[in-house]
Amino acid sequence: MQEPTFLILTALAGEPLHGYGVIQEVSRLSSGRVVLRPGTLYGALDRLSEQGLVAAEREEIVDGRLRRYYRLTEEGAGVLHAEAQRLADNAAEARRRLGTRKAPRRATRQAHAG
Amino acid sequence: MDGLERRYRQLLVAYPAGYRQRRADEIVGTLLDAAAPGQRRPSLADAADLVAGGLRQRLGPGAAADLAAGRALAGPVALALAAGLSGFLWLTVEGAPGHVTLAPAAFAAWLLALAGWVALPGRYARWPVAVAMAVTVLVLPVAVLAGAGRPPLWVVLGLLAFGALAVAGPPPDSATARAAVLTGALATAALSKALLTAQLPVTRWSTAYYHPAIALSGLIVTGAVVGLAAAAVPALLRGRPVRPWLWAVLLLALPGGWLGPRTGPVAVAGTRPGFGRLAEVLLATCVVLAAMAALTGVRAVAGGLDRAGAMALGCAAGLAGSLWWMGQGRPWAYAAWLGAALAYPVLPAIGRRLAVAAALGLTATVALAPAGPPWSALVTLALLGTVPLLAPAGGAWYPLGVAVTTAAAGAVVAAYDNGWRLTGWHAFAHTGGLVLTLAIVPFAVAVVAAVRAVRSRRFAAVATLLAGTGWIGALTLPHLGAWGPVLILVPLGAVPLAVRAGRARAAARRALDTGRHAGLLALARAVCPDPRTARRLTVATLARGGQRAELVRAALDLPPGPAGDPLCAAVHALPPEERVALHLRYRAELPVPEIAALLGCSAATARGLVDRARHGVARMPRDGRGLSSTGDGVPARCGAGAVVPDARAAGQPAHRAGPPPR
Numbered sequence: 001m002q003e004p005t006f007l008i009l010t011a012l013a014g015e016p017l018h019g020y021g022v023i024q025e026v027s028r029l030s031s032g033r034v035v036l037r038p039g040t041l042y043g044a045l046d047r048l049s050e051q052g053l054v055a056a057e058r059e060e061i062v063d064g065r066l067r068r069y070y071r072l073t074e075e076g077a078g079v080l081h082a083e084a085q086r087l088a089d090n091a092a093e094a095r096r097r098l099g100t101r102k103a104p105r106r107a108t109r110q111a112h113a114g
Numbered sequence: 115m116d117g118l119e120r121r122y123r124q125l126l127v128a129y130p131a132g133y134r135q136r137r138a139d140e141i142v143g144t145l146l147d148a149a150a151p152g153q154r155r156p157s158l159a160d161a162a163d164l165v166a167g168g169l170r171q172r173l174g175p176g177a178a179a180d181l182a183a184g185r186a187l188a189g190p191v192a193l194a195l196a197a198g199l200s201g202f203l204w205l206t207v208e209g210a211p212g213h214v215t216l217a218p219a220a221f222a223a224w225l226l227a228l229a230g231w232v233a234l235p236g237r238y239a240r241w242p243v244a245v246a247m248a249v250t251v252l253v254l255p256v257a258v259l260a261g262a263g264r265p266p267l268w269v270v271l272g273l274l275a276f277g278a279l280a281v282a283g284p285p286p287d288s289a290t291a292r293a294a295v296l297t298g299a300l301a302t303a304a305l306s307k308a309l310l311t312a313q314l315p316v317t318r319w320s321t322a323y324y325h326p327a328i329a330l331s332g333l334i335v336t337g338a339v340v341g342l343a344a345a346a347v348p349a350l351l352r353g354r355p356v357r358p359w360l361w362a363v364l365l366l367a368l369p370g371g372w373l374g375p376r377t378g379p380v381a382v383a384g385t386r387p388g389f390g391r392l393a394e395v396l397l398a399t400c401v402v403l404a405a406m407a408a409l410t411g412v413r414a415v416a417g418g419l420d421r422a423g424a425m426a427l428g429c430a431a432g433l434a435g436s437l438w439w440m441g442q443g444r445p446w447a448y449a450a451w452l453g454a455a456l457a458y459p460v461l462p463a464i465g466r467r468l469a470v471a472a473a474l475g476l477t478a479t480v481a482l483a484p485a486g487p488p489w490s491a492l493v494t495l496a497l498l499g500t501v502p503l504l505a506p507a508g509g510a511w512y513p514l515g516v517a518v519t520t521a522a523a524g525a526v527v528a529a530y531d532n533g534w535r536l537t538g539w540h541a542f543a544h545t546g547g548l549v550l551t552l553a554i555v556p557f558a559v560a561v562v563a564a565v566r567a568v569r570s571r572r573f574a575a576v577a578t579l580l581a582g583t584g585w586i587g588a589l590t591l592p593h594l595g596a597w598g599p600v601l602i603l604v605p606l607g608a609v610p611l612a613v614r615a616g617r618a619r620a621a622a623r624r625a626l627d628t629g630r631h632a633g634l635l636a637l638a639r640a641v642c643p644d645p646r647t648a649r650r651l652t653v654a655t656l657a658r659g660g661q662r663a664e665l666v667r668a669a670l671d672l673p674p675g676p677a678g679d680p681l682c683a684a685v686h687a688l689p690p691e692e693r694v695a696l697h698l699r700y701r702a703e704l705p706v707p708e709i710a711a712l713l714g715c716s717a718a719t720a721r722g723l724v725d726r727a728r729h730g731v732a733r734m735p736r737d738g739r740g741l742s743s744t745g746d747g748v749p750a751r752c753g754a755g756a757v758v759p760d761a762r763a764a765g766q767p768a769h770r771a772g773p774p775p776r
Contacts, residue, residue: 018143018144018147019140019141019143019144019147020143020144020147020148023144023148037159037160037163037164038141038144038145038148038160038163038164038167039141039160039163039164039165039166039167039168040163040166040167041144042137042140042141042144042167043167043170043171046171050705050706065139065142065143065146065147066139066140066142066143067140067143067144067147068140
């Protein structure tokens, strides 16, 4: 799963959001690193709706602008859960290996020193 | 509606009409929400993003991914060609005495762009290319203002197209990629110089500006196009995706067709539209675009013919207006075409047919009268008119829009031919012929639409095909010798691909006759009651050879998976059609309508198959939990490749495997 997709699903995990809400939330989640533009956002939302991971929920008209809210489906929550688990497992494994890395290095240096 | 909203809505034209109808309000709302306070115009990045989104939506997800991969392949090659040719033209042509133009400014910018690409960090590498494009555009008006010479128009357009390809592709990501672009540029310049040196004794090149240097540039670009096509062969043999390579080839062939070598000016005598640079550029563009359309998948679209008809009528009206304005012949025939285009929005289909028929009749009457307008103009108008006569249900406002565009293009062409003056046509035969050449575009559109509609509307499609290919052929075939290599190579390259597809179909039929692929046929019969349709579907699925046939076959022959894995066992226990549907939905990630098209059933049936399969798998015990409780309702470990919901993240090889070698 690419990062923007992951961030969109994460943004929708809490509560349903409209298009601009998703853009703001994704920007906040990534500390301003990922800036979604509407053409990209709606391409991704179309794809995710087609895959059944998100669904349109309700519409509002604010200041004459149509806002359609999207929510994460059960299926989407499952996929996001699996992806989050995978990332967490990867991160944990990376940390574990980094942890085991220090010891032999120091040991070698000590061996040389000794 | 304020100015910003209107401009956003104009940009949304990039999306297909149906999509726009459903989603435009929502997208515009989001754009306005995201706009800065007081913003008056869309930002460049938003505009580019919308146009790209619209293109993706029009191409469909699969073709859009192929195109993106092809763009990444073509971008560095395009930059190497632009920089190499700039260096070559600067050194060999601009150095000659008496040929002082402003072109070196543009050439220097392209060499700097190459240097920037090689030396700057990735995120800034594309900026110098954009600057070079801007400088190249600016050379034209500055040359006019300063009274200096300018480079030929098609060289400028070619450089701009190369630059656009480089900017559209990703920036270089490794030292090897940077070195490859530099090497390519040096090789381009050196090869051009060597070819020129070899040709100089034969051609007195100093008598004509850029001859034969521009012809050599076309040859070099063709060489790059052929090289890219050759690089696709190993991918083809290894069963890797080939379509990105084909996209890259066609993207480069587009500007390559504009530069094509022309041995000398083809005499345009009499009143017929001649085959000159304009005809070659238009024809090459149409051929390459038609090949791109074929690459996105030739779908049977009956309605396209009507759109082509409306376009043809619009073009006829635009041409008639241009010729009328230039004041040649009797205006009655011309006025009839303008009238038919104006009447299109208010008339029902039968009335439209009558209006076009009346215009045809008037044209014939004028043709019989002595000293009428030139024959070529009347024949062109009449042939354009046959298309709306056969398919009159096109969009109501199309003809007017196309007529205005055609008239504008005609005015530009005529003014160019007349020394940038809009009055006092001193060579009508030549100028009129050049303007009529513009009809290549609607005829080419009509031919493509006719090919797509040939199944559903045989008579209209065949008649349109004859009119379109007849007119284009009569214009261009007598000058086959002057065609550029790209114009010849692209159709020649399409022939073996078409033959291969035909052979694949024949092989599939034979295999079915000998009783192989019984499983696939049984599947087709299960979802499609009519046996003949089921057979046709099976042949098409087998012959398409690409990832889809592979997937269906793989789904049927799916190995049981790792022993003891209950999920794989569950998938394997499903009925074959459900297994295929599940596979296509979650491993190939095809949308439900595509699965329905592939299986030849309705979307509802396909959705039902997928749902039943999912529930079937979910009911099976899996480590004591149902599938639904774990959430990942997809058989990730069965078969090759993992299931990742994001199509792009799934990696192209997983589901976009190219056709297997045959």
